[in-house]
Amino acid sequence: MNAGTGKRARTALACLVLLGTPAAQAQAPSFDTVRDSWRSSEARLLDRYGQPLAEVRVDFDERRLDWVGARTLSPPLVRALLVAEDKRFLEHSGVDWTALAGATWDNLWRTLEGRRPRGASTLTMQLAGLIDPALRLQGTRRSVGQKWDQAAAAREIERRWNKAQILEAYFNLAPFRGELRGISAATRGLFGKDPDAVDAREALLLAALLRGPNAPAERVAQRACAVALKLKPAPACAELRTLANQVLTQRYRLEPRWTEAQPLARRLLREPGEQRATTLDARLQRRTLDALGRERADVAVVVLDNASGEALVWAGGPDDTDAAVRRLPAGSTLHAFAYGLALDQRWISAASVFDDSPNFVTRALPPGLQGSGQPLSTRAALTQAAEIPALRVRALIGDDALTATLRAHGIDASATNGSRASLPEMANAFRTLANDGIWTPWALEAAQWRGVDRSGKRLWASPVAWLVGDLLSTRTTPDAHDWHAVMHGRSSDRATHWSVGWTRRYTIALRAARPVAATWLSVAAAIDPIPAEAAPPPPGLEGVRLRFEPEIEAEREEYFLPGTQQAFADATVRDLFGRPRIVQPTTGVKLVSASLPAGRQAMLLEARPGWPGLQWVINDERLPAIEGRALWSPRPGRHRLALEDAHGLQLQSIEFEVRLDAAPETFNGGPAPRTPPGPTPASR
Known part of the structure; x- marks a missing residue:
């Protein structure tokens, strides 16, 4: 064959x-x-433009790629x-x-x-x-x-x-x-x-x-x-x-191709081959990680777009957990909202001076808290996150009002257990101040907008929101090249440090186990490098050249709600004998708005130091003092004001006259500021 x-x-x-x-x-x-x-064993997180941000393995039966x-x-x-x-x-x-x-x-x-x-x-x-x-x-x-x-x-x-x-x-x-x-x-x-x-x-x-x-x-x-x-x-x-x-002869190595958002990807991705779109911006994400450098594993960052509330950056933290969503004690970072309420209610202004010492504080002090012992302006007390002035402010506004305000901003607040927040929650709360006082929801994925009312709700009058931002801003810093507003704070146990603030375009929230003020500036410069000037003040605010006596801080221009403006601030916190004395009002003529009913206006009565038990006597009306302050509804005529101690002993008295001012009070065409129970803020 x-x-x-x-x-x-x-x-x-x-x-x-x-x-x-x-x-x-x-x-x-x-x-x-x-x-x-075909399904890859990996899942992928995408940015708003479809660019990959992170890749994680979710199927451990086989290793398959694209x-x-x-x-x-x-x-x-x-x-x-x-x-x-x-x-x-x-x-x-x-x-x-x-x-x-x-x-x-x-x-x-x-x-x-x-x-x-x-x-x-x-x-x-x-x-x-x-x-x-x-x-x-x-x-x-x-x-x-x-x-x-x-x-x-x-x-x-x-x-x-x-x-x-x-x-x-x-x-x-x-x-x-x-x-x-x-x-x-x-x-x-x-x-x-x-x-x-x-x-x-x-x-x-x-x-x-x-x-x-x-x-x-x-x-x-x-x-x-x-x-x-x-x-x-x-x-x-x-x-x-x-x-x-x-x-x-050795184990294979197959590293993820994209690692810019690993913690978030591990939390969100579940299905093999899944490609999940987010609102993030890969370009800003990478700039942020570059700004963090070697600190990226220790510092967590969230950046929100001021206008839309969309998350643009979600970076940092350990790879095995999404640290941004953990609710941790916010501590002194929330002072901005307490000061905002006090400004809104006319308890304080940019010309107020606080005694940063434990003397005569009406609230219980944390153990070991001493303060600087120096007088601080509102701007200095807020930007330094000074604890004792903040306690004095909280005594004025009350814990219930502060708790309700924080909850309205999406913060898990409790008068007894303190306030806790995640990074996006904190960023969105501060974004309200950056967004003219209007709160709107934030989102990480486009699907979150479905069925959500995005019209927002006004939580602050426009002038008040601007004032808080101005007090936190770099406007009065002589060598500032770019405008931004930022609050640096920490939890009471100092285990958590926060830096939350905004530029003209973005709200940036950072959190770590150490101070991150310098890191916040690096991130802000990386994602918003174009220098910007401060937004002009809205109608309803008056700029005044303010001088302190004694000169605890440099003379500067500050802005005031109608009726609270001052060109001179008495920065003496006590007299030679240490007895309280009347700081406001002074003798002379005081104008009140003729366009508002008498019951809708308030005048601040202030004495320093704020001994416990002080009382005000104006004509025959008695008003208890809180931290040396009280609000009184003014009416035209001549009045005699006396300050008494807890035993009824008169410490000082003055006389002044109230007259009507025909100029109307306006607030940018929007609603008037929210007011506390009883007499409400107005000119004094």
Whole structure:
């Protein structure tokens, strides 16, 4: 029997063997179905423009990456695969009958001799097994019936798919090493590169792995060397052995490609292949991380857009947890809202002076709190987060009013247990001050806006919101090159430090276990580098050149609500004998608005130092003093005001006159400031 006759005989025998088994109904899925059903084991977080921010693994059964198109496969990779697995791939229609017949004839003798049979599956037949679990290899070899079903499925695939699609699907579905499935996971896990960058040596190693993905490195190298002999030029076998030992004898490393928002991604992403869109801006996110530098693991940052409330940056903190959403004690960071209430209610103004000492404080002092012992203006007390002046302010406004205000801003506030906030909650509360006193919700994902009222609610009169921002701003700093307003504070146990403030475009909130004032400035400069000037004051505020006597701070221009303006501030906190004395009002004529009813106006009565038990007596009316202060509804005429101690002993008295002022009081066309129970703020 000559060679041609033997070849034909073996082919006929293989066909007879296969035809002797009932054929399964071949139902090959379409290429699009197979490709679209592929799911990466990774999930991806996207920014507002669809740019990747972070990638995390969520499926731990197999390691799969993105589906790779045929055009992105390197030529050496395709050539090595065809030489190793299917040299007549471009010629056959799913089954290589010649190779199959030869393998069937040869396997008869191998079986008799007790040797392992050899296979003759084409790439398309192998692909059929990768697509249909019923056609996959069970044990050490397929049955004749399973082989026939595999061949029938391969022919159906070839009928519906083109060769490029078959190659593409095979490369993406094939297992390569351990849990690495698909060419993208294999090349990045073993070589740290994408499939389009694979060279000839790496391609041969990958082709050799297809026969035995978990074989020892030496056996894989031996197989690669055998395939290399069929290539011209052939890589040296020694190089292949060295490469196999380098990459196959150690655990693979497959690092995420994007790591700009890992903590957030770990919290949000759950489904394999998920691509979740956010409102973040990858450009600002990277600028922020660059500004944090080596501190990125210790400092958490959230940045909100002032106009929309959308989160633009969500960065920093440890990779294993999203520190930004933890509610931690806000402490002195919330002084801004207490001072805002006191300004709104006319208890204080920019000309007020506070005694930063524990003398005569009406509230319980924390242990060890001493203060500076110096007089502080409202601006200095607020920006320094001075604790004792803040206690004096809280005594004026009351805890219930402060708690209600904080809750309206979205802060978890309690009069007994303190206030706690997450970074986005704190940022959004301060954004209200930056946004003309109007609170609107914040969002991290576009889906959060569905069904949400975004019109907002006014929590502050426009002049009051501007005043708080101005007191926190750099406007009065001589060497300030750019306007911003920021509050630096800490929790009472000093375990949490906050810096929260805003530029003209963004509200920035930082939190860490150490002071972050300098870091806040770095982040602000990185994301909003264009210098900006302060926004002009809204109607309803009056600018006055303010001088302190004694000169505890430099003379400067300050702004006042109507009726609270002063050009001179008495900064003496006590007289030579230490007895309280009347600071406001002074003798002379006082004007009150003729456009408001008498019951809707208030005049501040202030004495220093604010001994406990002080009382005011104006004509025959008695008013208890809080921190030396009281509010009185003025009426036209001459009045006598006396200050008494807790025992009724008169300490000082003055006389003054109240007259009507015809000029109307306006507040930017909006609602008048919110007022406390009883007499309400007005001119004095």
